[in-house]
Structures are given as C-alpha cells and as structure tokens.
Amino acid sequence: MVRKFAIVVVLVLIGALSVFWYLSTPRRVPASALAGGVPNLDNGRILFAVGGCASCHAVSKDERTRLGGGVALHSPFGTFYAPNISSDPIHGIGRWSEADFVTAMRNGVSPDGRHYYPAFPYTAYRRMTAADLRDLFAYLQTLPAVSDSSRDHDLTFPFNIRRGLGLWKRVHLDGKPFSPDPTQSAQWNRGAYLVNGPGHCAECHSPRDAFGGIRSAQRFAGGPNLEGEGWVPNITQQALGRWSVQDFEYLLENGELPDGDSVGGSMRDVIRNTSQLPAADRAAMAVYLKSLAPVEGPARPGR
Amino acid sequence: MIRATLAAAVIAIGVTAVAAHSSKNFDPANPVDQRAMLMHKQADIVYGTFKKMVRGQAPYDQAKVDEGFAALKEIAPKLPELYPATAKGRSPDSDYYASDKVWENKAEFDAHFKKLIAAIDANAPKATSLDGLQAARKAVAEACDSCHETYRVKKN
Numbered sequence: 001m002v003r004k005f006a007i008v009v010v011l012v013l014i015g016a017l018s019v020f021w022y023l024s025t026p027r028r029v030p031a032s033a034l035a036g037g038v039p040n041l042d043n044g045r046i047l048f049a050v051g052g053c054a055s056c057h058a059v060s061k062d063e064r065t066r067l068g069g070g071v072a073l074h075s076p077f078g079t080f081y082a083p084n085i086s087s088d089p090i091h092g093i094g095r096w097s098e099a100d101f102v103t104a105m106r107n108g109v110s111p112d113g114r115h116y117y118p119a120f121p122y123t124a125y126r127r128m129t130a131a132d133l134r135d136l137f138a139y140l141q142t143l144p145a146v147s148d149s150s151r152d153h154d155l156t157f158p159f160n161i162r163r164g165l166g167l168w169k170r171v172h173l174d175g176k177p178f179s180p181d182p183t184q185s186a187q188w189n190r191g192a193y194l195v196n197g198p199g200h201c202a203e204c205h206s207p208r209d210a211f212g213g214i215r216s217a218q219r220f221a222g223g224p225n226l227e228g229e230g231w232v233p234n235i236t237q238q239a240l241g242r243w244s245v246q247d248f249e250y251l252l253e254n255g256e257l258p259d260g261d262s263v264g265g266s267m268r269d270v271i272r273n274t275s276q277l278p279a280a281d282r283a284a285m286a287v288y289l290k291s292l293a294p295v296e297g298p299a300r301p302g303r
Numbered sequence: 304m305i306r307a308t309l310a311a312a313v314i315a316i317g318v319t320a321v322a323a324h325s326s327k328n329f330d331p332a333n334p335v336d337q338r339a340m341l342m343h344k345q346a347d348i349v350y351g352t353f354k355k356m357v358r359g360q361a362p363y364d365q366a367k368v369d370e371g372f373a374a375l376k377e378i379a380p381k382l383p384e385l386y387p388a389t390a391k392g393r394s395p396d397s398d399y400y401a402s403d404k405v406w407e408n409k410a411e412f413d414a415h416f417k418k419l420i421a422a423i424d425a426n427a428p429k430a431t432s433l434d435g436l437q438a439a440r441k442a443v444a445e446a447c448d449s450c451h452e453t454y455r456v457k458k459n
Contacts (some may be wrong), residue, residue: 229456264399
C-alpha cells in the first residue's frame with residue numbers, strides 16, 4: 001500500500017517537473033525576425049542613450065562607453081550585478097550574433113539558452129523594433145572592449161533558480177512588439193514607443209507584485225524604490241496634472257521640476273541620458289507622458 | 304449675534320491650530336531644520352529667480368542676479384557643519400532628507416560642498432548677461448545635482 005502510494009508520488013513529481021520544464025523553456029528568436037539591411041549607427045547611438053545602457057553597464061558614471069559592467073542593483077530578491085556587455089569577445093558580447101542580441105533583448109534569453117533576470121528590463125526592450133535592435137547592436141560593437149569579468153548575482157533561494165524565470169515570463173512577457181495607436185499622432189506614437197520600449201520608464205515608476213512583476217493596473221503610478229530607500233513618484237496625470245508638455249520637456253532636458261526644484265537620486269543618471277537625445281524625441285516623450293490617464297498609485301507609508 | 308461670535312471663534316481656533324501645527328516642529332536652531340531651510344533658500348535662487356530669467360519668464364535684472372549670487376556665497380559655507388553625526392533626522396518642512404550615506408561617506412559628502420563653493424565663486428563673475436547667467440546657473444545647478452544624486456532622498 002505504501003509502495004503504491006510512493007510510486008504515485010514519484011510519478012506525480014516527474015509529471016510536475018516535466019510540465020515545469022516545458023513551460024519554462026527559453027525561446028530563441030528565429031533568424032527571420034531580424035531586420036536585415038545596413039545598420040544606422042547614429043540611430044544606434046540615440047537608442048543607447050534612451051535605453052540607458054550605460055546607467056547599469058558602464059564601469060563608472062563618467063566612462064559611459066566602457067561597458068564592463070559591475071553596477072549593483074539591490075532588490076528584495078538579492079543583489080544583481082550588471083554584466084560586461086562591451087565588445088570584448090570573451091568577457092563581453094564581442095562574439096554575439098545579431099540574433100543573440102535580439103533574443104536577449106526581446107526574450108531575455110542568453111546565447112547559451114539561459115534565462116536572464118528581469119532586473120535587465122527586457123520586459124520593456126521587447127517592444128523595440130528589429131531595425132532599432134539591429135542599429136543598437138551595431139553601435140555597441142563599435143564601443144571599446146573591456147576585459148572585466150562579470151560578477152555573479154547574489155540571490156536568495158528560490159530566486160537563484162534561473163529556470164523558474166521561464167514561468168515568470170509566461171505571465172509577464174507577452175512577446176508582442178510595439179503597436180502604434182492609429183488614432184494618435186506620429187509624435188505621440190514616437191513618444192509612446194520611446195517611453196515604453198527603450199526608455200523603460202515604467203520599470204522604475206510602477207509598483208510590483210511579490211515576484212517582481214509590474215502591476216499593470218498601476219503602471220507609471222509610482223511605488224517603493226526597490227533599490228533602496230524612498231519612493232519613486234507617480235508620473236501619471238494623477239500626480240502631474242498641472243504639468244504642461246513643456247514642463248516634461250524641460251525635465252527630460254535638464255532634470256528641472258516646475259516647482260523650482262530638480263530631480264535627484266537615480267533620475268540624475270536618467271537625465272544624463274535623456275539630455276543627449278534629439279529635442280524632437282524629448283518632445284515626443286513629453287507629449288506621450290502628458291497623455292497618461294490619471295492612475296492612483298499604491299498607498300505610501302507614513303513620512 | 305451668537306452665531307457670528309461662534310463662527311468667529313471657530314475660525315480663530317482653526318487658524319491657530321493650522322499655524323501652530325505648521326511651526327510646531329520646525330526649529331531653526333536644529334541643524335536638520337536649518338539645513339532644509341538654507342537649501343530651500345538656495346533653490347529659490349537657482350531654480351526660482353535665475354530659472355525664470357533664463358527661460359524668459361522674467362526680465363533679466365543684474366541687481367537680482369548679483370543679490371542671488373551674494374546670497375549663495377553666504378549660505379554655501381554654512382552647510383557643511385550642519386551635518387554632524389548627531390543630526391540625522393528629517394525636517395517636517397521638507398520633502399527630502401539626508402541619506403545615511405552622508406555619514407557612511409562623510410569625506411566624499413563634504414567634498415561636494417567644496418565643489419559647490421568653488422562653482423559659485425567661479426561662476427558669479429560670469430553672470431553679467433543672460434547668456435552668462437545661463438552658463439553660470441548650469442554650472443552651479445550641476446554642483447547641487449551631483450550631491451543630490453547620491454545623498455538626498457525623497458520622503459515616502
């Protein structure tokens with residue numbers, strides 16, 4: 001009797017593990033998804049700025065094209081260390097193909113088939129067009145090789161089981177590209193693309209659930225600063241109703257706020273990036289941000 | 304008559320309560336409140352008076368510019384000593400507070416004030432026209448921002 005029970009338990013476990021294994025399979029982007037054509041390095045440089053790659057992957061705030069990695073991103077799951085994505089063939093992505101890069105950015109999967117942690121915001125980068133990813137990849141390969149080794153993440157159990165991310169992705173990664181809204185202007189759509197795709201603003205400005213997924217109903221409505229102390233503000237019209245489009249533009253240009261102050265904390269490095277964009281792109285982002293419907297953010301604990 | 308008196312009394316109590324509450328916890332002799340107050344004064348100059356001129360929202364006024372830089376020169380040197388290890392609190396009058404990192408990296412933190420004073424001293428003489436003010440203000444604002452990046456935290 002006990003033996004039969006034991007056999008049933010083992011079979012159920014094998015079944016469950018097989019289902020888990022299947023559901024968590026890393027998916028590669030097929031070659032047919034690539035853009036083809038000649039890369040545009042100027043566009044790549046703009047995407048590098050709006051994507052904020054240097055903010056996590058550069059060796060220091062001043063050496064923004066030396067992408068040897070090392071920035072520590074603290075979280076409730078442990079500490080992530082941004083890897084080397086320089087053009088170094090051994091320590092960086094120098095040997096990657098374009099398909100490897102697109103697979104990483106859209107699917108969060110490494111060239112050797114492992115899941116990346118969403119501290120790397122592929123949940124936003126997945127919206128990027130194939131042409132933009134081609135251009136960004138080409139631009140990254142023009143940057144210097146840095147031979148620093150990437151440091152392993154320091155995560156608590158069970159978050160250190162990479163395969164589990166496959167299940168997380170089933171919930172939080174819909175694999176859809178950016179689809180423009182035909183009822184909106186080209187400028188609005190450009191802003192929507194930049195903010196939700198490479199800009200990945202919602203990744204900081206939204207509250208998250210216990211497994212670190214964005215609570216989509218409160219997207220952009222702010223939340224606790226996962227990296228440490230303080231609060232990341234609500235940037236929907238609930239909080240910024242009095243801002244004009246120009247106020248948003250000024251913010252993205254130099255970090256200044258309409259009430260006579262200036263952003264601090266992590267936003268300063270964001271402004272280092274957005275200040276490098278063409279003014280038209282900042283204007284587009286401003287138009288889009290001004291259009292965000294008012295959303296009530298999560299309750300803030302006492303001050 | 305009675306109703307009017309009652310209404311007046313309610314209003315008087317209300318006003319007193321609000322006034323008492325807003326100044327109840329703010330103590331200019333407390334370094335935490337003092338530094339909040341002085342930082343706000345600097346912000347009013349750099350991100351208020353100067354900003355309006357640079358953005359064309361107020362006419363360029365050399366007297367106000369000189370006054371502003373004089374005030375900045377007076378305030379900046381007072382700031383470093385307002386961060387002793389005994390004064391780690393939060394001011395009720397501010398949306399921000401000093402991160403614990405201030406005291407974990409005191410030498411690096413103090414260096415930011417030296418940079419601020421240097422930026423003010425170097426750029427005050429350049430603010431003799433609208434263009435000059437634009438560049439001078441940018442340089443001073445950068446000094447403010449570079450410290451705030453690491454050491455200033457927004458309250459919940």
